[in-house]
Amino acid sequence: MTATLETFRCMMCGHEYQERVEKGEDKERACPKCRSNSIRHLKPQRPPESGPPLAVEEKGHA
Amino acid sequence: MVKIRKKARYVDPGACNACGECARVCPVAKPDEFQAGLSSRKAIYIPFPQAVPCSYILKMDDCLGNNPIACGKCADVCEKKAINFDDRDQILTREVGAIIVAIGLDVYDPTETDEYGYTRFDNVITSLEFERLICAAGPTEGHFVRPSDQRRPKRIGFIQCVGSRNPKVGRPYCSNICCMNTIKDTLLLADHYPDVETVVFYQDIRAFGKSFEDMFQRSKEAGTRYVRGLPGDIEEDRETRNLTVTVENTTRGKLERYELDMVVLSVGVQPPQDMGKISKMLTLPRTSDGFFMESHPKLKPVDTPTRGVFLAGLCEGPKDIKDSVCQAGAAASRSGALLNAGAIRIEAITSAIDEAACSKCGLCAPVCPYGAIHWTKGQVATVVQAACAGCGSCGAACQYGAITMRHFTDDQLVAQVRATLAENPQDKVLVFACNWCSYAGADMAGISRIVYPATNRVIRTMCSARVSEDLVLEAFHCGAPVVLVSGCHYADCHYINANRQTVKRVQRLWDTLEKKGVRPERLQLEWISAAEGQKFALVMNRMEALRQTVTMEEMAHAREALKPKPKKTVKKKGVPVVSGEAAGTREVFA
Numbered sequence: 001m002t003a004t005l006e007t008f009r010c011m012m013c014g015h016e017y018q019e020r021v022e023k024g025e026d027k028e029r030a031c032p033k034c035r036s037n038s039i040r041h042l043k044p045q046r047p048p049e050s051g052p053p054l055a056v057e058e059k060g061h062a
Numbered sequence: 063m064v065k066i067r068k069k070a071r072y073v074d075p076g077a078c079n080a081c082g083e084c085a086r087v088c089p090v091a092k093p094d095e096f097q098a099g100l101s102s103r104k105a106i107y108i109p110f111p112q113a114v115p116c117s118y119i120l121k122m123d124d125c126l127g128n129n130p131i132a133c134g135k136c137a138d139v140c141e142k143k144a145i146n147f148d149d150r151d152q153i154l155t156r157e158v159g160a161i162i163v164a165i166g167l168d169v170y171d172p173t174e175t176d177e178y179g180y181t182r183f184d185n186v187i188t189s190l191e192f193e194r195l196i197c198a199a200g201p202t203e204g205h206f207v208r209p210s211d212q213r214r215p216k217r218i219g220f221i222q223c224v225g226s227r228n229p230k231v232g233r234p235y236c237s238n239i240c241c242m243n244t245i246k247d248t249l250l251l252a253d254h255y256p257d258v259e260t261v262v263f264y265q266d267i268r269a270f271g272k273s274f275e276d277m278f279q280r281s282k283e284a285g286t287r288y289v290r291g292l293p294g295d296i297e298e299d300r301e302t303r304n305l306t307v308t309v310e311n312t313t314r315g316k317l318e319r320y321e322l323d324m325v326v327l328s329v330g331v332q333p334p335q336d337m338g339k340i341s342k343m344l345t346l347p348r349t350s351d352g353f354f355m356e357s358h359p360k361l362k363p364v365d366t367p368t369r370g371v372f373l374a375g376l377c378e379g380p381k382d383i384k385d386s387v388c389q390a391g392a393a394a395s396r397s398g399a400l401l402n403a404g405a406i407r408i409e410a411i412t413s414a415i416d417e418a419a420c421s422k423c424g425l426c427a428p429v430c431p432y433g434a435i436h437w438t439k440g441q442v443a444t445v446v447q448a449a450c451a452g453c454g455s456c457g458a459a460c461q462y463g464a465i466t467m468r469h470f471t472d473d474q475l476v477a478q479v480r481a482t483l484a485e486n487p488q489d490k491v492l493v494f495a496c497n498w499c500s501y502a503g504a505d506m507a508g509i510s511r512i513v514y515p516a517t518n519r520v521i522r523t524m525c526s527a528r529v530s531e532d533l534v535l536e537a538f539h540c541g542a543p544v545v546l547v548s549g550c551h552y553a554d555c556h557y558i559n560a561n562r563q564t565v566k567r568v569q570r571l572w573d574t575l576e577k578k579g580v581r582p583e584r585l586q587l588e589w590i591s592a593a594e595g596q597k598f599a600l601v602m603n604r605m606e607a608l609r610q611t612v613t614m615e616e617m618a619h620a621r622e623a624l625k626p627k628p629k630k631t632v633k634k635k636g637v638p639v640v641s642g643e644a645a646g647t648r649e650v651f652a
Contacts, residue, residue: 011582012608038587040582
């Protein structure tokens with residue numbers, strides 16, 4: 001079973017925490033601080049898209 | 063229609079007269095599963111003495127084959143010519159009106175964690191192995207001997223709760239039957255061998271039920287010693303093969319040692335390995351322990367959320383023989399009532415698909431927990447009315463407004479939202495509550511006279527999965543400062559697992575609100591059960607506190623940012639695309 005460390009945010013008290021999530025797990029979530037069920041799964045931010053490749057100046061043979 | 067795999071027996075039960083000649087000449091010896099591996103069987107055998115039909119079967123995995131060089135001896139000696147090596151599995155098709163699931167249990171295997179030296183010490187056995195050893199039809203014909211030297215043990219210890227009430231091995235539940243099984247075993251030993259000393263190590267003896275306490279008292283009177291505490295360690299004397307058990311006697315508060323000839327592990331029960339397959343096949347929900355979940359623990363204890371499927375025995379939860387028999391009788395009775403009815407009465411709250419509006423996208427089919435929506439690529443989806451339970455998850459998933467939930471139509475729900483927020487919306491918290499749990503939780507708060515803010519306005523849906531994204535956005539567009547979506551706890555969902563769709567939708571809504579510049583915290587999600595009146599009141603207090611933080615500017619911005627856009631419509635060849643209110647369609651939000 002593969003597990004990843006995921007970040008969650010409580011939409012009631014704002015508490016952010018990380019938890020191991022196993023692939024395909026079916027679990028009711030509650031904020032460890034205030035017990036609210038309004039738990040938002042924060043997806044990892046995508047890295048900024050890379051631009052066109054930088055032009056490489058070709059050097060002539062000496 | 064049900065397809066059944068009838069496994070090949072390789073022996074014709076009509077011709078076989080169980081003379082046993084085939085087994086006598088079979089050269090293969092394998093551990094006998096029925097005797098818990100304490101004796102051997104042949105490749106051709108009768109699974110257990112009381113098997114019906116009383117005829118031999120050939121286990122092809124163990125057989126050397128019908129090659130005259132390799133073997134084929136059984137076929138040579140069979141006078142009835144009952145053995146057929148060319149037999150094959152058959153697939154039978156049957157039309158049935160009800161299914162009773164009674165797939166039984168698996169016993170906890172202590173080899174997994176080598177509990178109490180089970181894999182290292184010969185004289186540590188399980189309660190199932192004890193059962194075979196003391197049984198007259200067992201491998202020792204009822205003579206109780208210890209495996210290391212075949213001598214009769216004089217001091218026997220029983221350790222309770224092996225693989226039960228232990229979250230560390232993933233089994234936090236009580237297996238229900240082990241205490242009484244051990245008490246029965248101690249009485250059997252006292253009856254067969256009055257000179258045998260027995261000691262039971264336990265954490266609690268659960269002797270509930272008719273005559274059980276009496277049996278427990280009789281066991282103590284027969285000389286069985288009960289020590290409260292589970293052993294921490296077992297050591298073996300290499301010469302005598304006796305076992306020394308170290309245990310903290312929690313009644314006396316002392317560390318004690320017991321030298322025993324034999325230790326019996328009272329192993330718990332667990333759901334069978336194939337449970338997942340059956341669960342998927344029949345869309346049956348499971349509890350956190352892994353057993354099948356009934357429709358209602360008190361009112362529908364043998365029914366399942368899938369109509370026409372009933373439960374009996376330990377697949378529903380650990381129970382003894384008496385309870386299993388009661389449940390089997392109830393399941394048979396419920397099935398009989400269903401089959402004899404001729405026609406079944408279904409709830410009027412089911413979904414219906416407008417074929418003209420259906421885009422054939424198929425989004426509705428996977429969200430149905432009952433598999434009641436049939437869809438093939440390029441075809442209009444159809445609903446099996448008898449299978450639909452009316453959660454409304456499909457209606458909320460349909461982007462084209464093609465699915466109507468009878469009695470909870472989009473128009474009806476939107477009208478409720480608009481009417482609720484028509485006046486002074488800034489003073490109201492809009493609550494979508496599921497019929498079975500959250501709405502009943504509100505009732506519980508009311509009848510318990512629990513005080514909570516009067517600013518909430520509850521709109522009832524059958525399931526929280528019925529609450530579509532459009533409906534929530536409509537509420538914000540109408541000026542709702544806070545919207546709460548509430549449903550059953552995961553384990554209590556009355557529509558198998560429909561509330562998982564609620565979670566997905568709320569997650570998407572939080573993203574949408576954030577993109578539109580609306581504070582996502584204004585949308586909340588809570589699981590409130592019918593018994594949680596206190597929680598309902600607590601949540602309402604929190605919602606009111608949240609409402610007071612929402613400014614008029616925020617509400618005005620939400621009204622603007624979440625303006626309705628024309629609804630998606632189906633493009634058809636030669637038919638002009640119509641959209642918007644002019645075409646009589648519902649508004650949706652981008």
